[in-house]
Amino acid sequence: MTDILAPHGEPTVTAEPETEFQALVRRMLSELGEDPQRNGLIKTPERVEKSLRWLTRGYSLSVRDAIGDAVFEEDHHNMVLVKDIEMYSMCEHHMLPFFGKVHVAYIPNGRIVGLSKLPRVVEIFARRLQVQERLTEQVAQALMEVLQPQGVGVVIEAAHLCMMMRGVEKQNSKTVTSAMKGVFLDDLGTREEFLRLVHPGNG
Numbered sequence: 001m002t003d004i005l006a007p008h009g010e011p012t013v014t015a016e017p018e019t020e021f022q023a024l025v026r027r028m029l030s031e032l033g034e035d036p037q038r039n040g041l042i043k044t045p046e047r048v049e050k051s052l053r054w055l056t057r058g059y060s061l062s063v064r065d066a067i068g069d070a071v072f073e074e075d076h077h078n079m080v081l082v083k084d085i086e087m088y089s090m091c092e093h094h095m096l097p098f099f100g101k102v103h104v105a106y107i108p109n110g111r112i113v114g115l116s117k118l119p120r121v122v123e124i125f126a127r128r129l130q131v132q133e134r135l136t137e138q139v140a141q142a143l144m145e146v147l148q149p150q151g152v153g154v155v156i157e158a159a160h161l162c163m164m165m166r167g168v169e170k171q172n173s174k175t176v177t178s179a180m181k182g183v184f185l186d187d188l189g190t191r192e193e194f195l196r197l198v199h200p201g202n203g
């Protein structure tokens with residue numbers, strides 16, 4: 001039996017071999033004119049890989065798994081709205097973050113979902129390389145499929161670092177996108193109620 005705390009000559013440094021991903025990041029650092037071997041950067045490729053894999057983990061998550069058995073039969077026919085869901089995503093054009101708030105509403109048709117599941121659905125699609133328009137559409141579409149409600153409305157307000165940092169637009173500009181399905185699309189009153197609840201100030 002070996003004593004794992006006893007010294008065995010050389011200390012066991014468990015240096016993992018560099019992944020292909022890390023080699024690419026190291027190469028990118030060189031291309032930017034940096035010295036990937038300097039102290040502050042030596043572990044950067046490893047950190048970048050870890051963080052990017054985490055920030056894009058939505059690829060391996062499914063809406064059905066996230067919602068699980070949190071769908072309940074319920075005879076409720078009024079609007080359910082969860083607003084101000086925090087969202088962080090990455091634009092696929094520049095691989096820079098965009099972030100903001102998501103407002104999700106639906107009108108049930110015999111089935112409701114646990115409220116905490118709505119932010120999880122947002123998360124699944126936000127944690128990918130995205131464009132805000134598609135993210136909005138995917139959240140709405142996923143809820144239509146899972147809940148088969150009378151309708152779904154999704155509004156996303158986000159700030160894009162690719163615009164802000166590069167000085168393309170005014171620093172405080174926000175991009176607003178919406179996706180309306182079912183009664184949210186067909187019925188003006190429903191849509192207006194949703195938008196009024198999202199922004200109580202705007203009439």
Ligand code: ZN
Pocket residue numbers: 091092093094095096160162163
């Ligand atoms: Zn961008």
